[in-house]
Amino acid sequence: MAESQNKNLPVYAVFFAIIVKLYFLLTHHIQEDAFITWRVAQNLMDYGVIGFNGATKISASTTHLYVFVSYFFNLIFGKENFIEPLLIFNTVLFSIGSLFLSHLLLKNPWHKAIFIFLFGILPPSIKISILGMEYGILFFLEMALLYYGFKKEKRWALLILPVFILFTRIDSVIFLGIVFLVDTFWNRKIKWSYVLGGILGVGVALAFNWFYFGEFINNTIVAKKLRYDNNFTLQQNWDYFRLNYGNFWGMLKLPGDFNPFTILVAVFEMVCFIFIIRQKEQTQRNKFLWMIFIFAWTKQIIFLSQKSLFDWYYWVPQILLFVPVLIFVLEQKEKRNLWLSALIVFYILPMLAFQTVHSIATGNGEWNYRRSIGLYLDLYEKDKKQWILLEPAGYVPYFSGLKTIDEVGLVDKQIQEEIKKDKTNYWMNTVKKREPKYLLSYKDLFSGKDAEYYKSHYKLLKEFRIKDHLSSQNKILEKIYHLKPSGTDYNLYEKIK
Known part of the structure; x- marks a missing residue:
């Protein structure tokens, strides 16, 4: 038995x-x-x-x-x-x-x-x-x-x-x-x-x-x-x-x-x-x-x-x-329990603790923060045939339901052609040729060499800031969020009609 x-x-x-x-x-x-x-x-x-x-x-x-x-x-x-x-x-x-x-x-x-x-x-x-x-x-x-x-x-x-x-x-x-x-x-x-x-x-x-x-x-x-x-x-x-x-x-x-x-x-x-x-x-x-x-x-x-x-x-x-x-x-034939205990205490448990902290922080930055951008767009834009240009093509397209052009070209082949033609200016060229209704950028598009074009064709719809998602009623979670903030600031632009 x-x-x-x-x-x-x-x-x-x-x-x-x-x-x-x-x-x-x-x-x-x-x-x-x-x-x-x-x-x-x-x-x-x-x-x-x-x-x-x-x-x-x-x-x-x-x-x-x-x-x-x-x-x-x-x-x-x-x-x-x-x-x-x-x-x-x-x-x-x-x-x-x-x-x-x-x-x-x-x-x-x-x-x-x-x-x-x-x-x-x-x-x-x-x-x-x-x-x-x-x-x-x-x-x-x-x-x-x-x-x-x-x-x-x-x-x-x-x-x-x-x-x-x-x-x-x-x-x-x-x-x-x-x-x-x-x-x-x-x-x-x-x-x-x-x-x-x-x-x-x-x-x-x-x-x-x-x-x-x-x-x-x-x-x-x-x-x-x-x-x-x-x-x-x-x-x-x-x-x-x-x-x-x-x-x-x-x-x-x-x-x-x-x-x-x-x-x-x-x-x-x-x-x-x-x-x-x-x-x-x-x-x-x-x-x-x-x-x-x-x-x-x-x-x-x-x-x-x-x-x-x-x-x-x-x-x-x-x-x-x-x-x-x-x-x-x-x-180990001798002192196996000692070896195993040392491995667990000094490596396995610290690694598990690290991954727990990492997952809590990253989950906050991705699920609570980046997903919120997609949910905002889902409510704001009812026409799911409209296009958005952004990077990356995960959370925001999934939760917004919008048609998507991503910077890398994973989900849209046309932008790859622009990269081949002019890798330095392919983003700007794509915006001018395809005129997506929404742009989601890490950068402030209203500053820089193409600022005037963006100002005349797009308006700043909303700013998304990771610092706004680092608070929690649970003080332990809040400390983790601040210890390892996960996420990137974004600016969302909408095409001027």
Whole structure:
């Protein structure tokens, strides 16, 4: 009886980890880009078209599979009530993925249970679970592939799961490629079913893009590359890396351009990894450790080299790089409890506290503040065929319902043409050519070189200031808001009739 209960401990840990993380729903910390995907899903409901602005097709969301999942959640729960069920669904999938990962790396049920829980409450895991992005689904699919395809050697997993993985995110080809290389090197033979699965995955993703959108590469990738393309010198590349590395290898963002904490964590992760893989008797486990560790480093290096600033690209690599630390501590033969206690007290709990503060502050800045701009416009402008030019294209377009031109071109291709013609003046050129009824800007448009044009064609409708949203009747919340204010000041302009 006791042995049977021990076998179920990892499953109990999954439920416990899910329940503990659900309190983050109260913070309303939801990533801006999630609302782009959700608007695309609702556009599919309303117009029968995968797009953002009415009947115009555009791959405005990075992920196709998550668009369809969001579409079904909208159908089932309705537009007003689907968000919380979908976030819970993402959390459940991530937690099941962590169960698969524990089966790959550990044997003792107690170790698996502790691993699942501690792994699940670290900042990247919380963000993958709760922030509304597609990474909960992606992590589940990737870990299912490793567990069923490469541990259980199920042919169906090798054929089908790569298709779903690539349909979730096309850049997950990095993960599939690293897994293929490590497995082939390890076993000295090729899994042809997996090769076929990879070919099917790439074929399905590219064919869907081509036959539906008329493009092979998602518009989001093209737009970001076009807008953020910079030719850096060697010194500028080094300065860029020095200023940003702490955001990607660490689990928290610290102010300043030197983050010794991140270096310490990265070194300890490497030391633990080397210590574990030297255990030659754990041949099968070592293969999976090599897979996830090489993938995590490769993904981060590739995206850093491409100047990818968006932190959600690094959530899965961040959490996978920490896996050897958890295994190292759990498998200590002497003073295990001391090691585990030190890890929890000096790292896990501080990280959880940091993420709690971060989510409360960011949730206030996004949900209470930025959403209020969209709600204001929703009440002010009843004609949802009117256009707004802004950045970013998440909260405000979603809650206002207005047609949208975003600065980057994620949801509108015409502005990309203006960027190609004249990157310096593309905003002004877009305003003159398309005359959107509303402009939402970080800047004061009535000062600067084009001030006279704006003054003669637009009026300042309303100022939105983050300082007006830093108060709360709860003094603890108010202190958090002031400790880490999240949000940007905006000026909203309306076209003069």
